[in-house]
Amino acid sequence: DAGVTQSPTHLIKTRGQQVTLRCSPKSGHDTVSWYQQALGQGPQFIFQYYEEEERQRGNFPDRFSGHQFPNYSSELNVNALLLGDSALYLCASSSGRDPYEQYFGPGTRLTVT
Amino acid sequence: EDQVTQSPEALRLQEGESSSLNCSYTVSGLRGLFWYRQDPGKGPEFLFTLYSAGEEKEKERLKATLTKKESFLHITAPKPEDSATYLCAARGAGSYQLTFGKGTKLSVIP
Numbered sequence: 694d695a696g697v698t699q700s701p702t703h704l705i706k707t708r709g710q711q712v713t714l715r716c717s718p719k720s721g722h723d724t725v726s727w728y729q730q731a732l733g734q735g736p737q738f739i740f741q742y743y744e745e746e747e748r749q750r751g752n753f754p755d756r757f758s759g760h761q762f763p764n765y766s767s768e769l770n771v772n773a774l775l776l777g778d779s780a781l782y783l784c785a786s787s788s789g790r791d792p793y794e795q796y797f798g799p800g801t802r803l804t805v806t
Numbered sequence: 807e808d809q810v811t812q813s814p815e816a817l818r819l820q821e822g823e824s825s826s827l828n829c830s831y832t833v834s835g836l837r838g839l840f841w842y843r844q845d846p847g848k849g850p851e852f853l854f855t856l857y858s859a860g861e862e863k864e865k866e867r868l869k870a871t872l873t874k875k876e877s878f879l880h881i882t883a884p885k886p887e888d889s890a891t892y893l894c895a896a897r898g899a900g901s902y903q904l905t906f907g908k909g910t911k912l913s914v915i916p
Binding site for chain 1: 810837838840842847848849850851852855893895897901902903904905906907908909
């Protein structure tokens with residue numbers, strides 16, 4: 694049973710550039726949430742997608758946007774990258790019938806220089 | 807605003823020395839208290855969900871308990887492979903997000 698997968702594993706970008714991160718949910722899950730985890734901190738909620746719509750958003754600027762596809766996979770896009778965007782980006786999937794338990798992928802480590 | 811506070815920030819134990827990690831939460835209408843384990847550079851691994859005060863769950867050397875204000879993760883006779891950061895998260899009524907604490911970094915020394 695495939696778990697949550699994310700790509701790429703690592704990414705290095707320059708300030709001002711744009712980046713796209715990808716996530717495939719665990720088999721049987723239809724809901725995807727994105728979190729940002731800075732070094733030494735707990736994950737911070739960015740947004741959640743369900744039925745191809747953004748269902749809830751955390752306190753992140755509009756530079757952070759996302760998309761969910763009909764196969765439930767999802768993308769996170771970040772525009773106009775800042776040095777402070779350097780972090781581990783985590784995708785978590787859950788079932789729409791039981792959205793409480795979220796299972797995380799391995800993350801994408803983004804470094805902005 | 808939902809808040810989750812974990813203590814201590816770091817804990818060093820000798821192998822076999824039992825202890826507890828604390829998670830205090832302020833959440834409007836708790837809809838779940840979650841424990842995760844995270845190894846360096848990896849995603850959090852789901853451990854437990856607790857929904858109501860008095861509930862307990864166990865998995866190998868770990869036992870999680872819940873009161874109306876706190877949750878504890880008890881570690882019995884830990885082994886070096888239990889070394890990791892343990893994260894606590896809460897979910898409130900009408901919300902789909904998990905609010906995380908900063909975690910407790912556990913080191914178990916052989």
